[in-house]
Amino acid sequence: MGNYEDTYLARRPQELCNMCGRCCRVVTTSKPYDELLKLQAENDEGACEFLRIFVPYPSIEAARKVDAEVVDNVIELLKEDNNYDENKLTFYGCKYLLDNNLCSIYEERPVLCKHCPATPWSIVPPGCGFEGWLFLERENTKQRVRKAKEDLLELELLKQKNPSPDILKKIASVEHKISNTIELYKRYGSYDW
Ligand code: SF4
Ligand code: SF4
Structure with a gap:
């Protein structure tokens, strides 16, 4: 099936992104925030990179005020997977996203942004330009x-x-x-x- 870079990333049509900024404004992770902090303290590259750009919202409700559709979509999917735990769910917003939805550090953005959506199973905001392509x-x-x-x-x-x-x-x-x-x-x- 080839390697990840060849079979997925290299083929991913970047032009499908409509630059709505929603995947930068309200995101979550599979790991709870306290676990991310622990990993960051252990210098885990992924956790350090994520927390370098993303700031946690103080509550789910605060994130919902920014983008309720994204928050509710994530919660719904977690519930479908029997994986929803309100106490372990944190949403984050990127401090480098500009009001016009552009990235203020685009050339130096982390790998996790360059790889987004990183797999066909990535959860993307409703209406994301990649939705149809990810389905295929x-x-x-x-x-x-x-x-x-x-x-x-x-x-x-x-x-x-x-x-x-x-x-x-x-x-x-x-x-x-x-x-x-x-x-x-x-x-x-x-x-x-
Ligand atoms: S949500 Fe999708 S379309 Fe919007 S900026 Fe992110 S990748 Fe692009
Ligand atoms: S660094 Fe740029 S591309 Fe990455 S999440 Fe922030 S605004 Fe989006």
Whole structure:
């Protein structure tokens, strides 16, 4: 399936961004704020980078006043995943976003901004220019994983034909690669696709 940079980032059509600034104005993370602070204290690169630009809103309600649709969309998705805990949810706004929705440090913006939306499963604000493209990316990935599963079944049949040890070795290597691919998408549900 190729590496992440080649298969996803390099193909991502940046022109789909309509520069609404919503993904800079109200965002959240999968890790709670206190965990991010701990990681920052341990010099974790991702946490340090995130907290260098993003400032937490004092409450969910304060974030809702800035962009209620984004906040409610995130909460709804977390509830669908049985993953909503009000006490562990913090929203943040970037201190470098200008009133005209442009980034005041665009040339030096962190990698996390350059990679946004970072995966086909990234939660983007409703109406984000990437929505349709991300949907297609998710569906294409699912198709590739389903095909990989079919390939696994075919390899299983091949093994039943008592091939030579050399062939068996090659089959094992291919099986290993395919299994790794399925595992890679495990958190998005690849075993159920
Ligand atoms: S929410 Fe989507 S369209 Fe808006 S600025 Fe972010 S990436 Fe671009
Ligand atoms: S640094 Fe720029 S691109 Fe990144 S979140 Fe802030 S305003 Fe957006």
